[in-house]
Amino acid sequence: MLQKDTYTGPNGGNAKSPRFYQLYMPHDDEVTLSLLNRAWKSGFDVLMLTTDTWQLGWRPTDINIANYTHVHAFSSDVLTFYYPGTPGNELGESDPAYMAKHHDDLAQDKGHWIDSSVWHGKPHTWEKVRWLIGEWKKISDGRPFVLKGIQSVADANRALEIGCDGIVVTNHAGRQVDGAVGSLDVLPEIAEAVGDSVCCLTLAILSEHTQLLLFRRRRQVTIVLMHSITFVLHRRGFIIDAGDLLNGLR
Numbered sequence: 001m002l003q004k005d006t007y008t009g010p011n012g013g014n015a016k017s018p019r020f021y022q023l024y025m026p027h028d029d030e031v032t033l034s035l036l037n038r039a040w041k042s043g044f045d046v047l048m049l050t051t052d053t054w055q056l057g058w059r060p061t062d063i064n065i066a067n068y069t070h071v072h073a074f075s076s077d078v079l080t081f082y083y084p085g086t087p088g089n090e091l092g093e094s095d096p097a098y099m100a101k102h103h104d105d106l107a108q109d110k111g112h113w114i115d116s117s118v119w120h121g122k123p124h125t126w127e128k129v130r131w132l133i134g135e136w137k138k139i140s141d142g143r144p145f146v147l148k149g150i151q152s153v154a155d156a157n158r159a160l161e162i163g164c165d166g167i168v169v170t171n172h173a174g175r176q177v178d179g180a181v182g183s184l185d186v187l188p189e190i191a192e193a194v195g196d197s198v199c200c201l202t203l204a205i206l207s208e209h210t211q212l213l214l215f216r217r218r219r220q221v222t223i224v225l226m227h228s229i230t231f232v233l234h235r236r237g238f239i240i241d242a243g244d245l246l247n248g249l250r
Helices: 029-041 059-063 096-108 126-140 155-161 183-194 210-214 218-226 238-244 243-247
Strands: 020-023 045-050 145-150 167-168 200-206 231-235
Touching: 020 029, 029 096, 029 126, 045 126, 059 243, 126 145, 126 155, 145 155, 155 167, 167 183
Parallel strands: 020 045, 045 145, 145 167, 167 200, 200 231
Antiparallel strands: none
């Protein structure tokens, strides 16, 4: 998510550790390059491409509570959000390249951004990932590129072959494909296969899935680190903590 292109991050000397920008790559190169440039200018110096599935997963829990803000977050005025002042990051409305090409389409098709192959609807190829790596390296002067969503040794080796600096072993919280293999199940063989060739990470996400909640225990993190994983990514922890207000934030 990009709010304003004014943050001075690692590539600007204002932070002690790298900032990762997680990219859901559009099928429009102009929009992709616009996002990459904005990410770099906003202080992100590691690009992380998420590649678990090419379409939003079937999520009954979200459907039951109508948790699809990217679909129904419009008021009667198609381009006005329920939250005044919100620039529409998830829908692409904050991106100049996207709006220049698709503003008129949105007036006719509210789901254009997600259902009409602007973002989702068809898979990317390994060659497209190779292209993305090259573009990011040019924009960022050689900063790291990480591929997120690896679940097999074959894909890990392919990521290494095309020039990825790191991989993230994850099944996207199990929310994308029912029955997806657990990260801990494939982690040892992937870590052994890639060795020190790339930075190997895994992802801990707090969710309703019991097997993922186990990541909250130190034992699980210890197991991961014993497999020579560089570090464990942890999403949304600060949001969970904020639920306990001041105590949680402390």
